[in-house]
Amino acid sequence: LKTVIIFKWNRDPQDARINAEGELAWGSAKMAASDDDPAAMEVAQSISDEQDIIALSVGDGDQSWAAARGASCTYTVPDAKSDPDGVVLASTLVCALENIEDVGCLVIGDSEWNRSVVSALAGMLEMPVIAGVVGAERSDAGLRVTCRRGDADVVMEVQEPALLCVKGLSSEKNVPGMKQVLAGRKKPLDKLDLSALAGTRDSSVQGQGTRLPDTPQATVFDGSDPNKAVQDLLAALHADGLL
């Protein structure tokens, strides 16, 4: 059975900009790997040999990311649409999976950048879903999946097919070098046309236009005069009854 790693399915919110009128703009920001994507790749590698790891992505990010980290080939839907309704992108991923045979385990980084897509994916796939995954291995009983729950790690056994939603606990330890990156670019890349995918879903929400948050902006003191800034801060904290 193949293990599919889904990567680079969202943009980095740090790339977003907002103007004084509250209009949000992403500029030329592309789909990016989140902090959880490398952890998801590690989980994929812990349960499958590299020749059995298939990568799946969407949008306009660098598609060699997973291949450079060991995936044998990559499928991508370059014209996939991001939407506030997570069902839109999740349905694209589900439809794209139809092109991959013998899928056993799906692995995705459960990024804080966007909670809707992974949740929607979990709801659309008719398979066990394990969240908060920090590790996995194969066993005679199927998959032994380790999840972080508070201060403890719990180990669960689950049968394939299954969706593992991975939480990264640290930054990427083994960033591929130029040799791996170049090798990754030579691996097969299969571009799927969104219009050719049967069953994708349209958005069911209508945005009314972005605006600045209603919550008050931070009161920021100018530290170029450190004494005054500190005194102003202390006065504010005293006034709030916090000191």
Place this chain on the structure above:
Amino acid sequence: VSSDSIIVIADARRIGGLVETARALGNVTALVVGNEELAQQAAATGCERVVLFETTDEVPPEAFSNDVRVFIRDETPKCVLSNDDASARMLAASSLTDLDACVLSDVIGLREEGGKVIATCQLAEGIAVEDYVCEKPLIGIFAGDDSTPETAQPTEIERPQTAQSNIRVVETIEGEKGAVNLAEANRIVGVGRGLKKRDDLPLIEDLASALGAEIACTLPLCDDLHWYDASRVLGSSHRQAAPELYIAVGVQGAPNHMSGVRDAGTIVGINNDPDAGLFRRCKYGIVGDLYEIVPLLTEGLK
């Protein structure tokens, strides 16, 4: 009683906020996938119904996925809401196909107009918000503030029959307790990579001492620099805390870290980068050199 909204609860964070937000759509049913204590907390919030699928050390929330799905399907709510707990989110979404629902992240408010649910959501780590008119039932992930609901007569807890799946916990590995319990701290000083070297840590320790605060850190200070152990890392991947006062020093404000203090009462940021994400999340900030600011602040607190 009909369930206009169902809130799926797998941990105790922001139950009051969930109930208050869902209340805008009518009757609220709390679907608790956890233990009796968690159900009691939900029952004290004034929900019309509280339904418990009881987990044990061996039976995790994931084992109730189909039970949750069937319950939500049969209630046909306008909205299913959960906090950002990973298990709760996945359980809430289990009903997606049955409800033919839409899914929105970072929901901070709900209302109903013309028979349609309108969700207010944060975008891009909260730098903007937008209202979305939902053409279908909504599955929402709540990112709003917590609140303390009016004390009510505790709701009776229902315990329906379940048909748990065979997912089982086969081993539990307790983590090292570490040096500190940040969850209990009333004041916390957090330090990030703005601190240039380990020898400068006394700056932070003095501030924490003057404030009567615990010390926390961002992930790189534990993971890359090894200045602190993991018990001091604040973030969604490690510890979460709700102190009355959190002073973040030299912290950039990455989402992973800031979600660990989302429930803090007041956040103060000190950073020399005016564009640091930290300043989007704090109430007060000082843009300046921490090496100048922190000693003055420590003296001021003394």
